Amino acid sequence: MPIEIQNLTKIFRKATALDQVSLTLGENRIYGLLGNNGAGKSTLLSIIADRQLPNKGCVLLDGEPVHNNDHALHKLFLVGDQNLFPSDLKVKKAFAAAKLFYPEFDLPYAESLAEKFELKTNKKISSLSTGYASIFRLILGLAVNTPYLFFDEPVLGLDAQHRDLFYRLLMEKYAERPCTIVVSTHLIAEIANLVEHTVMIRRGKVIRDCPTEELMAAAYSVCGPAAQLDHYLTGKAVLSSRILGGLKTACVQGTPEAEPPTGLEFSKLDLQAYFISLMEEENPL
């Protein structure tokens, strides 16, 4: 049980950011951590990386508490939105510094990635644009070679070409040197094929925690004329529905019948649509 998150609660002045969160992150698997802004994703990740303390609960890595534990903390790396280096440091110096902290950091690989992304390594970190600041941080993550790797919104501000490059590099890395990767992102559709296990949190609570395939089999989409569809939906667990010009589409929890009633059509849900449906469940428009 490589990472055990036990009963974490974190309270800020007014708000409960995490509410008794327990999770197990297994070895050599890619996790998607999904949640809306303010759901508690970044707080969770920064507690795992011991950058914040919880009010209650603890995080164990290979059985050891991470808090104030250099031995455990050297096994993980969090690519977050904070820059941990002095901001007037140049990119190439930051790569060299990373090598001092993380002996497995692959300096030539980091430099080759900088070239691929056209990140100028003689620039100061503070002078990077939103997109290039993201690129700088995700290169650190791709090159650091710790057994546990956390990415918090790694592609913020990246264009489609650079996002695509990042996803391909991540898969390459994972194939060559398997490790535990947790990606927290709002671009759910783009990582749906990468994540083997999905964790969804809402308002500080875990609402889903299972293999992505299993999750996707737990609901389906059905579409048809509104009156007919409403009849079909009676007694079913409807997560969300929409009407566009007389045609209604609903997302339903459960397994569809072998054949849809005449006039209706079943289809598979995609992960992002399913996520949105779950988020809307208690917040209908």
Place this chain on the structure above:
Amino acid sequence: MPIEIQNLTKIFRKATALDQVSLTLGENRIYGLLGNNGAGKSTLLSIIADRQLPNKGCVLLDGEPVHNNDHALHKLFLVGDQNLFPSDLKVKKAFAAAKLFYPEFDLPYAESLAEKFELKTNKKISSLSTGYASIFRLILGLAVNTPYLFFDEPVLGLDAQHRDLFYRLLMEKYAERPCTIVVSTHLIAEIANLVEHTVMIRRGKVIRDCPTEELMAAAYSVCGPAAQLDHYLTGKAVLSSRILGGLKTACVQGTPEAEPPTGLEFSKLDLQAYFISLMEEENPL
């Protein structure tokens, strides 16, 4: 010819941001403006809105130059990344101020949108998170009711639920009160179904400018065993190709044959994949 962009060139100290860009933006249509970071999209939009001056060329709106022309400028609104209000102003005061500048600004609608997005209108603009700063600006755009509307990265930092809400509101608005909308975004897949006309720019030059449907019919994807595919590709205009475990996929400019050769498979390209292919054309990995 509502907006005529004539031969715009913009040079910054070292770089040519726009290189003789000419475009016509027709009435009551939704445009997608696509390009990588640094391609010149934001520069183009801010020149259209007269927030920057070009080195050469001009922008005409309904036949009048926009530069220093209040009459023309009141017909357009740019939702950009800059906040144009004093940053210690509260959101609700900013809405009221927008009404002074743009008489058609729909104040009750803006307030109802703030409620839908859970934007607290008694907050100062400066205190909003990245996501809520985006939400504040896109509400201004949705409520302003000018005949020309430009969105520059409107969904930066928004979670999937809020992005989905924005796209739906935009379509609703467009259906109720047609206008010319230009959306510049890196999340191409998400707007592919909304944009009727696509403009792609690369390194300051327009490389595509045509109806989205026409654009998508101009290329296709083909997949199969590498050796077989390479044989098929001989003499064809290959935009990009990838290998994953012996299976190769290529994006080809042109129209596919009625039937693929045995062992190969044709499929339609999606707009984001096509965009990435075009961007890679001269920058192979």
